[in-house]
Amino acid sequence: MGTTATWDALWLDVHLLPLAPADPAATVRDGALAVRDGRIAWLGPRAALPEGATAASTHDGGGAWLLPGFIDCHTHVVHAGQRSEEFELRMQGQSYEAIARRGGGILNTVRATRAASEEELLAQSLPRVRNLMREGVTTLEIKSGYGLEPESEARMLRVARRLGRELPLRVKTSFLGAHALPPEYAGRADDYVALLCDHMLPALAAQGLVDAVDAFCEGIAFSTAQVERLFETARRLKLPVKLHAGQLSDLGGAELVGRFGGLSADHLEEVSDVGIAALRAAGSVAVLLPGAIHFLRETRRPPVAKLRAAGVAMALASDCNPGSSPMPSILAALNLGCLLLGLTPTEALAGATCHAAAALGLSGETGSLEIGKAADFALWEVERPAQLCATLGFNACRQVVYQGRCRPLPG
Numbered sequence: 110m111g112t113t114a115t116w117d118a119l120w121l122d123v124h125l126l127p128l129a130p131a132d133p134a135a136t137v138r139d140g141a142l143a144v145r146d147g148r149i150a151w152l153g154p155r156a157a158l159p160e161g162a163t164a165a166s167t168h169d170g171g172g173a174w175l176l177p178g179f180i181d182c183h184t185h186v187v188h189a190g191q192r193s194e195e196f197e198l199r200m201q202g203q204s205y206e207a208i209a210r211r212g213g214g215i216l217n218t219v220r221a222t223r224a225a226s227e228e229e230l231l232a233q234s235l236p237r238v239r240n241l242m243r244e245g246v247t248t249l250e251i252k253s254g255y256g257l258e259p260e261s262e263a264r265m266l267r268v269a270r271r272l273g274r275e276l277p278l279r280v281k282t283s284f285l286g287a288h289a290l291p292p293e294y295a296g297r298a299d300d301y302v303a304l305l306c307d308h309m310l311p312a313l314a315a316q317g318l319v320d321a322v323d324a325f326c327e328g329i330a331f332s333t334a335q336v337e338r339l340f341e342t343a344r345r346l347k348l349p350v351k352l353h354a355g356q357l358s359d360l361g362g363a364e365l366v367g368r369f370g371g372l373s374a375d376h377l378e379e380v381s382d383v384g385i386a387a388l389r390a391a392g393s394v395a396v397l398l399p400g401a402i403h404f405l406r407e408t409r410r411p412p413v414a415k416l417r418a419a420g421v422a423m424a425l426a427s428d429c430n431p432g433s434s435p436m437p438s439i440l441a442a443l444n445l446g447c448l449l450l451g452l453t454p455t456e457a458l459a460g461a462t463c464h465a466a467a468a469l470g471l472s473g474e475t476g477s478l479e480i481g482k483a484a485d486f487a488l489w490e491v492e493r494p495a496q497l498c499a500t501l502g503f504n505a506c507r508q509v510v511y512q513g514r515c516r517p518l519p520g
């Protein structure tokens with residue numbers, strides 16, 4: 110009676126995997142974690158709890174493993190429609206690239222997304238976001254890129270912002286106007302890039318809808334020179350850049366990301382040693398997307414051993430999109446990251462937490478259990494953390510905490 114609580118909440122009977130980038134394998138068995146004002150105030154072995162420390166509420170973790178909330182740092186979750194017709198075509202042997210060149214692929218989803226109202230777009234995106242939230246995701250990156258004209262791109266980004274406001278999770282947006290050439294600009298790619306640079310990006314940025322600028326640097330999309338123009342505009346607007354680079358062919362996207370000090374280069378099935386060195390020198394993150402490899406039955410692989418040897422941080426994300434990775438699941442990405450790419454379970458878990466935070470410029474805020482960071486974490490009913498990677502199609506999430514508040518698991 111009369112004691113002032115030093116903490117708002119305390120979790121006991123948990124094992125901790127803090128996933129601090131300096132030592133991602135470190136664990137604390139029989140640990141405790143305290144929260145104050147939405148931030149991590151203390152963590153360590155229960156036996157080392159400061160004497161006399163009190164908390165307004167105490168939670169019994171029941172022997173669960175407590176990990177940082179997952180960060181899905183590359184998604185296209187906001188879109189309308191679905192593309193299982195293309196899945197059937199690919200199962201008959203047609204390639205993703207051939208379908209795209211015929212006006213299918215991304216442009217198929219552009220047609221559906223342009224036709225959808227803001228409410229429809231929100232309603233169609235919500236189940237995907239809820240699925241990620243049930244899997245312990247507390248931070249989500251969402252790209253535009255299925256509008257490809259000012260109003261539809263703005264609508265996608267407004268929906269992304271609404272998801273971040275209306276749901277208990279952090280949303281970071283990326284402007285991906287340079288995802289595909291819209292049909293009305295066929296044969297006039299430079300004019301479209303000029304529209305992006307001179308009108309769309311500055312206007313959307315002025316509305317506060319853009320946290321970063323992304324592009325698809327690829328034979329079926331935009332050249333390095335075109336992406337460079339966009340990146341220069343981003344630099345003028347003081348927006349960080351990232352890039353879909355080397356998914357189908359290496360046009361030098363990683364080098365470009367390095368040159369602009371970008372947050373990340375994503376995909377990287379094709380990347381040269383020079384590209385890897387450029388990422389290393391710039392401290393850019395390699396975001397690996399095994400879902401796209403799985404769904405496209407891609408035989409090429411990002412050079413994980415080389416990236417590891419070079420000391421490039423590797424993040425892992427779902428790439429959730431209706432074409433190449435219809436997979437709103439970070440747990441599936443963990444499993445595929447190990448099986449298809451050869452990541453160790455520790456690398457995969459760090460890839461979906463601390464390195465994903467770096468890929469969003471959020472290293473100081475979230476992605477690891479460290480004093481002062483946001484109290485974003487999840488409790489898992491597993492015997493060992495590696496079980497999260499070693500299992501597919503099962504969700505052992507017991508509780509999610511976002512900014513210190515217990516989040517109801519969405520039904």
Ligand code: NIG
Nearest residue numbers: 215325353401430431432433
């Ligand atoms: O990350 N590569 C380009 N963008 C997405 C695919 C989008 C789509 O097919 O709709 C990707 O794989």
Ligand code: FE
Nearest residue numbers: 183185353428
């Ligand atoms: Fe993508």
